[in-house]
Amino acid sequence: MTPDQLADLRRASERLGADSLRRLLADPDRFAAWSHRVGPLLVDFSRQRLDGAALDALGGVLAGTDWEARRDAMFRGETINASERRAVLHTALRARQARLPALAPAAVLGEIAEALQRIEKLVAAVQAGRAEHGLPPGITDVVNVGIGGSDLGPRLAVEALDRFRTGRLTCHFLANLDGEGPARLMRTLDPRRTLVLLVSKSFTTQETLLNGQVLRDWIVAAYDGDAAAAQGHFVAVTANAAAAHAFGIAAERTLPMWDFVGGRYSVWSAVGLALALAIGSEAFTAFLHGGALIDDHFRTAPWRTNLPVLMALVGIWNRNALDLPGLAVIPYCDALRELPAFLQQLEMESLGKSVRPDGAPVAQATVPVLWGNVGSNAQHAFFQALHQGTDPVPVDFIGVIRPDHPLGANHRALLANMLAQAAALAAGKTFEEALAEAREGSEAERRVLAAQRTFPGNRPSTTILLDVLTPESLGALIALYEHKVFVQSLLWEVNAFDQWGVELGKVLAKAILPVLSGEADPAALDAATRGLVAAIRTRDVRERDMPAP
Numbered sequence: 001m002t003p004d005q006l007a008d009l010r011r012a013s014e015r016l017g018a019d020s021l022r023r024l025l026a027d028p029d030r031f032a033a034w035s036h037r038v039g040p041l042l043v044d045f046s047r048q049r050l051d052g053a054a055l056d057a058l059g060g061v062l063a064g065t066d067w068e069a070r071r072d073a074m075f076r077g078e079t080i081n082a083s084e085r086r087a088v089l090h091t092a093l094r095a096r097q098a099r100l101p102a103l104a105p106a107a108v109l110g111e112i113a114e115a116l117q118r119i120e121k122l123v124a125a126v127q128a129g130r131a132e133h134g135l136p137p138g139i140t141d142v143v144n145v146g147i148g149g150s151d152l153g154p155r156l157a158v159e160a161l162d163r164f165r166t167g168r169l170t171c172h173f174l175a176n177l178d179g180e181g182p183a184r185l186m187r188t189l190d191p192r193r194t195l196v197l198l199v200s201k202s203f204t205t206q207e208t209l210l211n212g213q214v215l216r217d218w219i220v221a222a223y224d225g226d227a228a229a230a231q232g233h234f235v236a237v238t239a240n241a242a243a244a245h246a247f248g249i250a251a252e253r254t255l256p257m258w259d260f261v262g263g264r265y266s267v268w269s270a271v272g273l274a275l276a277l278a279i280g281s282e283a284f285t286a287f288l289h290g291g292a293l294i295d296d297h298f299r300t301a302p303w304r305t306n307l308p309v310l311m312a313l314v315g316i317w318n319r320n321a322l323d324l325p326g327l328a329v330i331p332y333c334d335a336l337r338e339l340p341a342f343l344q345q346l347e348m349e350s351l352g353k354s355v356r357p358d359g360a361p362v363a364q365a366t367v368p369v370l371w372g373n374v375g376s377n378a379q380h381a382f383f384q385a386l387h388q389g390t391d392p393v394p395v396d397f398i399g400v401i402r403p404d405h406p407l408g409a410n411h412r413a414l415l416a417n418m419l420a421q422a423a424a425l426a427a428g429k430t431f432e433e434a435l436a437e438a439r440e441g442s443e444a445e446r447r448v449l450a451a452q453r454t455f456p457g458n459r460p461s462t463t464i465l466l467d468v469l470t471p472e473s474l475g476a477l478i479a480l481y482e483h484k485v486f487v488q489s490l491l492w493e494v495n496a497f498d499q500w501g502v503e504l505g506k507v508l509a510k511a512i513l514p515v516l517s518g519e520a521d522p523a524a525l526d527a528a529t530r531g532l533v534a535a536i537r538t539r540d541v542r543e544r545d546m547p548a549p
């Protein structure tokens with residue numbers, strides 16, 4: 001975005017006054033004009049502080065990005081992730097389910113098809129409890145060991161699609177270095193009936209390798225130290241097959257990841273193995289189909305009705321024209337409780353950048369701070385600040401029309417709350433309205449109370465409705481946000497597919513670890529780190545004193 005375009009957007013936003021949402025929502029045609037349906041998703045933008053002229057201004061900025069050509073370049077597999085010299089082909093993972101012909105290279109599609117077949121065979125064997133591919137018989141529990149993109153996608157999807165679980169497998173997720181996680185799993189699971197999925201694109205991630213080793217020791221011990229017998233309990237998903245081999249995982253149980261799929265875009269690949277094991281291959285294919293549905297839409301719909309494009313433009317409007325630095329994602333659906341965490345990585349790791357691919361600083365603010373929790377719980381926690389805090393936060397409300405359970409009264413109350421929150425944020429309550437409601441006390445007392453009970457309103461939100469929560473609608477929802485992020489990366493001129501910002505801390509942790517263990521001199525550390533290391537070391541409970549897991 002150029003400084004001139006930014007100034008245009010700001011001017012357009014100033015034209016819409018403080019009461020704009022009340023005024024805009026008074027138009028009976030507003031919902032029809034500003035909501036769009038694609039497959040199982042309906043997205044309503046009518047509570048955004050936008051009018052036709054504002055959308056035109058945004059369209060002008062979009063037109064300057066050459067977005068259609070750059071979208072197609074992504075689908076074709078051009079090297080759009082310049083800093084890592086990689087193609088970006090997560091869409092190829094679901095291309096077989098698309099209606100449109102695939103643009104990805106045939107060789108890539110061939111590799112993906114082959115991997116999907118291997119996933120299917122593995123899923124069939126584990127679900128049936130068969131000892132094939134070197135697997136042990138009678139697996140009951142699956143532990144997905146991975147972090148970031150190797151954790152958040154499958155974790156979200158397994159949790160969201162629990163109702164679609166086939167067979168008797170239970171999936172667990174182990175991401176963090178905190179030993180409490182593996183210790184708890186080892187207390188409750190049977191090592192001889194546990195399958196460990198070591199999911200790491202790089203196979204160098206500290207958390208994943210450490211937790212993998214802990215679980216390997218535990219399973220080897222269950223076979224009286226026979227490491228060969230324990231081997232079959234491990235499956236690797238990685239782009240680094242050599243490292244998986246060095247870990248002791250046989251090629252027949254190593255599934256591929258590729259350079260052309262970013263971690264946070266990888267749930268559609270073998271990284272989604274836990275999901276495939278939980279819901280079966282057919283439902284996993286339906287999940288891919290949901291993603292492909294949005295790919296087709298993204299590739300064909302004109303920008304004014306293109307959902308990912310509109311979501312991106314709305315985000316730009318809120319961030320750059322209205323200067324709102326946050327985005328709250330509130331699913332009114334417990335099964336989607338992991339969605340805010342998933343979207344945090346997708347949006348903030350992709351767009352949390354301040355330089356353009358050519359190294360020059362960006363011309364405007366980029367990603368808002370994304371956070372959230374399920375409604376209605378969140379109403380009883382942080383919604384106070386959303387309604388009356390000094391900093392308005394745009395909200396994405398996500399609801400499911402038909403529930404998975406027969407408790408209609410619960411569901412109607414849940415949705416009524418979601419709709420009410422969005423309406424309250426938009427309309428607010430003026431001081432005069434609050435004053436008219438305050439009946440007791442003197443005039444002065446009534447005015448004081450009315451001030452507390454005033455809601456500024458004009459706080460924007462988008463509402464996304466899923467017809468039902470199914471593998472297909474979940475796939476569509478995830479792909480919708482993926483492409484939103486892509487379009488925003490064009491508007492903000494950042495590379496959405498690298499993540500250099502996570503490296504510095506990793507390097508420092510490597511230097512601090514030996515100091516913490518007393519094997520290296522703290523002198524090179526800064527004063528705060530030195531002080532904290534000393535505080536930890538004096539109070540540290542030695543490992544030998546810790547209870548065995």
Ligand SMILES: O=P(O)(O)OC[C@H]1O[C@H](O)[C@H](O)[C@@H](O)[C@@H]1O
Nearest residue numbers: 148149150200201202205263502
């Ligand atoms: O899959 P892995 O190579 O283990 O990477 C796991 C995660 O760690 C990194 O630090 C990145 O920030 C994430 O994008 C990635 O998903």
